[in-house]
Amino acid sequence: METKEFIVIVYAYNQIGVLNRITNAYIKGNVNIEKLNVAETSEQGISLAVISAVTSEEAIRRVVNLLNNIIDVIEARFYEPEDMLYKELGIYRNLKITV
Amino acid sequence: MEKREVKGAEALLLSLLEEGVDTLFGYPGGAIMPLYDELYNFEGRLNHILVRHEQGAVHAAEGYARATGKVGVCFATAGPGATNMVTGITDAMMDSTPLVCITAQVTADMLGKDFFQEADTISITIPITKWSYQITKASEVMSVIAKAFAVARSGRPGPVLISFTKNAQTELTEYSYSKQKRHTYHKTHTIEEAIRSAAEMINSSERPLIVAGQGVIQSGAESLLASVAERGNLPVATTLLGISSIPSDHPLFAGNVGMHGNLAPNLMTQECDLLIGIGMRFSDRVTGDTKLYAPKAKVIHIELDKAEINKNIKADLPIHTDAKLALEMLSERVIYRDRVSWFEFADRCRKREEVEVVEKLLSDTDGELSMAQVIDKVAAAGKGEAVIVTDVGQNQMMAARYSKFKHSRSMITSGGLGTMGFGLPAAIGAKLGVPHKEVVAVTGDGGLQMSIQELGTIMQSDIGVKILLLNNSYLGMVRQWQELFFKHRYSFTEMVNPDFHKIAEAYKIPSAKVTHYDELDSAISLMMSHKGPYLLEVVVRNEENVFPMVPPGASLSNLILDEKQ
Numbered sequence: 001m002e003t004k005e006f007i008v009i010v011y012a013y014n015q016i017g018v019l020n021r022i023t024n025a026y027i028k029g030n031v032n033i034e035k036l037n038v039a040e041t042s043e044q045g046i047s048l049a050v051i052s053a054v055t056s057e058e059a060i061r062r063v064v065n066l067l068n069n070i071i072d073v074i075e076a077r078f079y080e081p082e083d084m085l086y087k088e089l090g091i092y093r094n095l096k097i098t099v
Numbered sequence: 100m101e102k103r104e105v106k107g108a109e110a111l112l113l114s115l116l117e118e119g120v121d122t123l124f125g126y127p128g129g130a131i132m133p134l135y136d137e138l139y140n141f142e143g144r145l146n147h148i149l150v151r152h153e154q155g156a157v158h159a160a161e162g163y164a165r166a167t168g169k170v171g172v173c174f175a176t177a178g179p180g181a182t183n184m185v186t187g188i189t190d191a192m193m194d195s196t197p198l199v200c201i202t203a204q205v206t207a208d209m210l211g212k213d214f215f216q217e218a219d220t221i222s223i224t225i226p227i228t229k230w231s232y233q234i235t236k237a238s239e240v241m242s243v244i245a246k247a248f249a250v251a252r253s254g255r256p257g258p259v260l261i262s263f264t265k266n267a268q269t270e271l272t273e274y275s276y277s278k279q280k281r282h283t284y285h286k287t288h289t290i291e292e293a294i295r296s297a298a299e300m301i302n303s304s305e306r307p308l309i310v311a312g313q314g315v316i317q318s319g320a321e322s323l324l325a326s327v328a329e330r331g332n333l334p335v336a337t338t339l340l341g342i343s344s345i346p347s348d349h350p351l352f353a354g355n356v357g358m359h360g361n362l363a364p365n366l367m368t369q370e371c372d373l374l375i376g377i378g379m380r381f382s383d384r385v386t387g388d389t390k391l392y393a394p395k396a397k398v399i400h401i402e403l404d405k406a407e408i409n410k411n412i413k414a415d416l417p418i419h420t421d422a423k424l425a426l427e428m429l430s431e432r433v434i435y436r437d438r439v440s441w442f443e444f445a446d447r448c449r450k451r452e453e454v455e456v457v458e459k460l461l462s463d464t465d466g467e468l469s470m471a472q473v474i475d476k477v478a479a480a481g482k483g484e485a486v487i488v489t490d491v492g493q494n495q496m497m498a499a500r501y502s503k504f505k506h507s508r509s510m511i512t513s514g515g516l517g518t519m520g521f522g523l524p525a526a527i528g529a530k531l532g533v534p535h536k537e538v539v540a541v542t543g544d545g546g547l548q549m550s551i552q553e554l555g556t557i558m559q560s561d562i563g564v565k566i567l568l569l570n571n572s573y574l575g576m577v578r579q580w581q582e583l584f585f586k587h588r589y590s591f592t593e594m595v596n597p598d599f600h601k602i603a604e605a606y607k608i609p610s611a612k613v614t615h616y617d618e619l620d621s622a623i624s625l626m627m628s629h630k631g632p633y634l635l636e637v638v639v640r641n642e643e644n645v646f647p648m649v650p651p652g653a654s655l656s657n658l659i660l661d662e663k664q
C-alpha cells in the first residue's frame with residue numbers, strides 16, 4: 001500500500017486525558033506519529049494538535065474517524081503537506097504559540 | 100431550584116436519581132466507602148445489588164441496559180475493583196452498551212504517588228470507554244454525571260467511566276442538577292437525497308436483502324423495520340446483535356447471517372443485487388472474507404457511527420444517520436414488488452437447512468442429547484416471550500439458531516468481544532430490568548465457571564433467573580475448531596467438572612440434571628414454572644459441532660453443513 005505523509009489537524013477541548021485519547025487513536029490504527037505539536041488556540045479552553053505521520057490514506061482515514069469519535073474532540077481532518085500551505089495556513093494565526 | 104449543601108457522594112446519588120436510575124450493581128472497598136456510606140441512606144430509592152466480582156457488576160449492568168434500553172450503572176472501588184471491571188467495560192464498548200461505571204480513586208492530593216490501591220483507571224480505560232472523567236472536586240459531580248449519561252446513551256451508545264476521588268466524595272457542594280439533552284437526528288438535505296436514491300435502488304432491485312443490526316433496536320426502529328420490509332416486500336436478515344429486532348415468525352424474516360447463521364440469509368447475501376445494512380458494522384463474523392462478500396450486490400449502509408462506514412465493506416450508498424430516521428423516511432418511498440423467484444430461492448435454502456441440519460438434530464431422540472434439541476424445547480416452552488441471555492461458545496450459537504423471539508431486546512449476548520462469563524451476570528441484570536419476564540441464561544460448563552460466584556448474588560438478592568447449563572465437558576467451541584481445523588488435536592479443551600447440583604444446592608438454588616430425551620420436556624416445564632432461581636443441567640453430546648459454519652476467513656459461499664464437507 002502506498003504510504004506518504006499526512007498531517008492531521010485536531011481541535012479539542014483542553015482537558016486532562018484528551019491528548020492521551022488522541023494518541024490512542026494512532027495506537028489503535030497502528031500508525032506511528034512522526035511529529036506532534038499542541039498549543040492552545042486564541043479561544044480559551046480549545047487546543048489545536050498538528051500531528052504528522054507517514055502511512056496510507058486508508059489508515060489515516062481510519063485514525064481520523066476514531067479521532068472524530070472522541071467526545072472532547074471538536075473536529076479532526078487530514079491533509080497532505082501540500083494542501084497545508086495553501087488551505088490551512090489560517091489556523092496558525094489562531095495560535096498563541098506557533099507550532 | 101433550591102440549592103443545598105451536600106457531600107459529593109450524596110450529590111452523585113441524587114444525580115443518579117435525576118437520571119432515572121433505580122438499580123445499580125457494585126462491590127465496595129476502601130476508597131469508595133464514603134459513597135457506600137451515603138448509599139445506606141438511599142434504601143428504597145436505589146436498589147444496589149451486591150455482586151461477587153466487579154466483572155459481574157459490569158455484565159449485570161450490561162444485561163440491565165440491553166433488556167431495558169436504559170443506561171446500566173455499576174460501582175467499584177479503586178485499584179483492583181476498577182481493574183476487575185476492564186473486561187466488562189471492553190465488552191460494553193464492543194457491543195455499544197450504554198453504561199456509567201463509577202470507580203473510586205484515592206484522594207486527589209495523593210494521585211500519582213502509588214498510594215494504597217491507586218491504579219491509573221483513566222489511562223487503563225481510555226481505549227475501552229466512549230468517554231471518561233476523573234472527578235477531583237465535589238462541585239464537578241452534577242455536571243459530570245449529566246454529561247456521562249448524555250454521552251453513554253446518545254449517538255452510538257457506549258460505556259463511560261467516572262473516577263471519583265475520595266476527597267470529592269466527602270467534600271461539600273451546592274446541589275443543583277440539570278440534565279443534558281439527548282442528541283436527536285434531523286432530516287438534512289444530504290440525507291433526503293440519499294434516501295431518495297436508496298428508495299430508487301430498493302424499488303428497482305430484483306433481489307434485495309436487509310441486514311438489520313443492533314442499531315435498529317437501539318434507535319427504537321423495530322416496528323419501522325417491519326413496516327418498511329412489508330411495504331417493499333423485502334426479506335430481512337439479522338446479525339447476532341440484531342436478533343429480536345424483528346419477530347422470528349415474521350414471514351419476511353430470513354434468519355441470521357454470519358459464521359453460524361442460517362443458510363438462506365448467508366447465501367442470499369452472496370446472490371442479492373442489493374444489500375441494505377441497517378445499524379450494523381459488517382463485522383468479520385458477519386462477512387467472512389470481505390473480498391468475496393456480497394459479490395453481486397450494491398451496498399446501502401445506514402449507520403450513525405461514521406467510523407463504521409466504509410471500514411469493512413465499501414458502501415455504494417452510505418447514509419450517515421440513525422436507523423429510525425432513515426427507516427421513517429424510507430417507509431414513505433418504498434413500493435411493493437413480487438420478487439417471486441427471489442423468495443423461492445430463500446425457501447429452497449431454508450428447506451435445505453431444515454432437512455440437512457435441523458431435522459437431523461431434532462429427530463434423533465434415542466442417542467445423546469443435542470444442544471439444538473434443548474434450545475428448541477426451551478423456545479417452545481418460552482413461547483417467544485422469554486429473554487434469552489447467553490454465554491459464549493457453542494451454547495451461544497445454538498441459542499441464537501434455535502431460540503424464537505416475539506419481542507425486541509429479548510436476545511442478550513456478547514457479540515463483539517465474545518466474553519465467556521458474560522451470561523450469568525448479564526442474566527441477573529436483565530431479570531432485574533424486566534422482572535415480569537422469564538429470563539433464561541444459556542451457558543456452557545466452561546463459561547458458567549468463569550462467573551459461577553454470581554450464584555451468590557442470585558442467592559442473596561433472590562433473583563429469579565433460570566440457568567440452562569449445556570454441559571458437554573468440553574470447551575466446546577474451541578474443541579470444534581480443533582476437530583475441524585487442527586486435526587482433532589484436543590489440546591486442553593477437556594473439562595473435568597464439579598457436581599453442579601451440589602454447587603447449586605450450596606447456594607440454595609433448586610436444580611435438576613437431565614441426560615435423556617424423554618426427561619427433557621418435564622424438566623424444562625418444571626424449570627419454567629418454578630418461581631425463583633433454578634438451574635437445569637443438561638448433559639449433551641461431548642463432540643457436537645455447530646453447523647452451518649462459515650470457516651474462519653472463508654467466503655459465505657463456502658459454508659459447510661457438516662463435518663464431511
Ligand SMILES: Cc1ncc(C[n+]2csc(CCOP(=O)(O)OP(=O)(O)O)c2C)c(N)n1
Nearest residue numbers: 492493494517519543544545546574575576
Ligand atoms: C474469557 C474468554 N476466554 C476464552 C475464550 C475462548 N473461547 C471461546 S468459546 C470457548 C469455549 C466455551 O466452552 P463452554 O463454556 O463449555 O461452552 P461450549 O462452547 O461448550 O458451549 C472458549 C474457551 C473466550 N471467548 N472468552
